[in-house]
Amino acid sequence: MIVLKIADLRKSYNGKMVLDGLNFEVPKGEALSIIGSNGAGKSTLIKCALFLTKPDSGSIDIFDSRVNSMSQLKLRKMRSNVGVVFQKHNLVPRLSVLSNVIHGSIGEANNKSILPLSAIGRWTHATAPNSIRSKAVNCLRMVGLEPLALKRADSLSGGQSQRVAIARALMQDPELIIADEPAASLDPIAGQQVMSLFFKLCKEKKITLLFTSHNTDQALDYADRIIALKNGNISLNEKTDALKSEDLISEYG
Numbered sequence: 020m021i022v023l024k025i026a027d028l029r030k031s032y033n034g035k036m037v038l039d040g041l042n043f044e045v046p047k048g049e050a051l052s053i054i055g056s057n058g059a060g061k062s063t064l065i066k067c068a069l070f071l072t073k074p075d076s077g078s079i080d081i082f083d084s085r086v087n088s089m090s091q092l093k094l095r096k097m098r099s100n101v102g103v104v105f106q107k108h109n110l111v112p113r114l115s116v117l118s119n120v121i122h123g124s125i126g127e128a129n130n131k132s133i134l135p136l137s138a139i140g141r142w143t144h145a146t147a148p149n150s151i152r153s154k155a156v157n158c159l160r161m162v163g164l165e166p167l168a169l170k171r172a173d174s175l176s177g178g179q180s181q182r183v184a185i186a187r188a189l190m191q192d193p194e195l196i197i198a199d200e201p202a203a204s205l206d207p208i209a210g211q212q213v214m215s216l217f218f219k220l221c222k223e224k225k226i227t228l229l230f231t232s233h234n235t236d237q238a239l240d241y242a243d244r245i246i247a248l249k250n251g252n253i254s255l256n257e258k259t260d261a262l263k264s265e266d267l268i269s270e271y272g
């Protein structure tokens with residue numbers, strides 16, 4: 020089964036071509052890394068895939084549905100099945116770790132029309148329904164941070180914060196996780212911990228993972244396949260088993 024299919028995707032900004040006709044597929048359960056130097060178009064690709072940015076042309080299918088032709092409502096539903104993690108974790112600093120994870124249920128709760136979004140956004144660990152709170156505790160356990168549930172988010176290290184962002188994404192029971200440079204602002208050890216957690220969770224839960232990186236060794240260690248972007252095109256699309264660190268560093272490091 021193909022979870023994400025990109026066909027002939029083109030995107031330019033101010034007349035400058037960034038993505039010049041990309042084609043690739045991501046099968047269910049695969050961990051795929053998109054690599055490329057600064058400005059290669061990694062974030063643009065992620066934004067187009069989620070339709071946060073409209074591509075100039077080409078198609079995007081997620082879970083067999085054409086993203087290009089989705090209504091705003093369908094787009095919201097699609098996004099609520101995709102866990103998204105960015106380089107910056109965007110936690111609410113003054114709220115507890117647990118409250119931040121609880122906010123990961125906003126998309127799902129909104130789909131089920133349980134309450135208006137603004138009401139769910141005000142949920143905290145003290146006011147959220149029991150079922151949501153216990154699910155959030157469970158997600159925190161999966162990232163190894165249950166003991167920190169009641170700490171303020173702004174008291175955590177960068178690596179811990181990014182693990183909370185992963186727990187928040189897990190609240191959506193995602194079938195697909197898309198992460199844009201999730202380890203780029205972390206020190207090397209915290210970065211490895213976060214990437215290895217991603218890889219382990221995705222394999223255990225059969226979640227498909229698409230992450231961008233400009234750390235070629237992390238891509239080799241935590242992806243099944245690597246796609247490299249260069250001059251708007253895919254310059255490499257290979258299983259990691261077939262690749263060597265030296266080759267990638269010399270070309271994309």
Ligand SMILES: Nc1ncnc2c1ncn2[C@@H]1O[C@H](COP(=O)(O)OP(=O)(O)OP(=O)(O)O)[C@@H](O)[C@H]1O
Pocket residue numbers: 032033037055056057058059060061062063064233
């Ligand atoms: N909103 C925008 N408006 C104009 N140009 C943009 C916009 N977003 C990206 N670009 C340009 O598109 C190109 C690709 O940018 P993008 O952020 O996708 O690269 P990247 O591979 O994610 O780089 P990095 O490794 O620095 O994150 C760059 O030249 C960038 O300046």
Ligand SMILES: [Mg+2]
Pocket residue numbers: 061062063199200
């Ligand atoms: Mg980027």
